[in-house]
Amino acid sequence: MSGPAGGARAPLFTFEQVYRAVGQVPPGFVVTYGQVAAALGDARGARTVGWALRALPEGRDVPWHRVINARGRITTRGRGSDEIARQRHLLKEEGVAFGPDGRVDLAAFRWPGPFYL
DNA sequence: CGTATGACGAGCC
DNA sequence: AGGCTCGCCATAC
Numbered sequence: 001m002s003g004p005a006g007g008a009r010a011p012l013f014t015f016e017q018v019y020r021a022v023g024q025v026p027p028g029f030v031v032t033y034g035q036v037a038a039a040l041g042d043a044r045g046a047r048t049v050g051w052a053l054r055a056l057p058e059g060r061d062v063p064w065h066r067v068i069n070a071r072g073r074i075t076t077r078g079r080g081s082d083e084i085a086r087q088r089h090l091l092k093e094e095g096v097a098f099g100p101d102g103r104v105d106l107a108a109f110r111w112p113g114p115f116y117l
Numbered sequence: 118c119g120t121a122t123g124a125c126g127a128g129c130c
Numbered sequence: 131a132g133g134c135t136c137g138c139c140a141t142a143c
Contacts, residue, residue, distance in 0.1 A: 011140060033125050037139090044138045046125040051140065052125055069125060076124045083124090 013040035018052035021115045025066045027094040029111035030104055032070045039115040052077075065090040066111075072104040 021036050037045035037063045054077060065087045069075045076083040088098060096109050 014140080036127085042139075044126085045140080047123065047138065048125090050124040051122085052124095055141080056124095057134050065126085067124080070127085074124085087124095 012042040013048070014036075015052035016069060017117065018049050018054065019060060019062045020117070022053070022064065022067055023062050024115055025063055025111045027063075027066075028096060028109070030066045030068050030072075030091065030096060030106070030109050031111050032068050032106070035110070036067065036115075039113060040117070046070075057084060066094075068104060070106075072099075072106045073102065078081060 017040050018036060021039055025031050033049040034046040036049045037043055053067060056062055056064055074084050074087050076087060079088060088102065096104055098104060
C-alpha cells in the first residue's frame with residue numbers, strides 16, 4: 001500500500017492550503033469553515049480551518065473576514081469583542097446582508113466555489 | 118513524544 | 131429557542 005502505515009499519516013491539508021482556498025472567495029460572498037475544509041478534502045477539518053485563520057500572519061492577502069460558521073454566524077476568538085463588529089463591518093461594505101440576529105443568509109451569500117487547489 | 122488547545126459542526130436536552 | 135457536550139484535526143509546548 002502506498003499510504004502511511006499505522007497511525008502515522010500526513011496532514012490532509014495544511015494552513016497554506018487554507019489560505020489558498022480562502023483567497024479565492026470573491027467580495028460579496030462568504031464561505032463556512034466546514035466548507036473550506038471539505039473543499040480541501042476533509043469535511044471534518046473545520047476546526048483546523050479556524051486554527052489556520054487564527055494563525056494568519058498580517059500582510060497575507062487573505063480575506064479572512066469572509067469565513068463564517070455553518071450557521072451564518074461570525075465566530076471569531078473575541079466573542080463580545082470588537083473583533084466581531086469589525087468583521088461584520090467589512091462584510092457589509094462588500095454587500096453581505098445580516099439578519100436581525102446578526103446572521104448571514106448562507107443560501108444567498110455563500111460562495112459555492114469552485115476552489116482551485 | 119504525549120498533552121492541551123481552538124475563529125467548528127452536528128446532535129441532544 | 132438557547133445552551134452544553136462530544137468528535138475531529140493540525141499545531142504549540
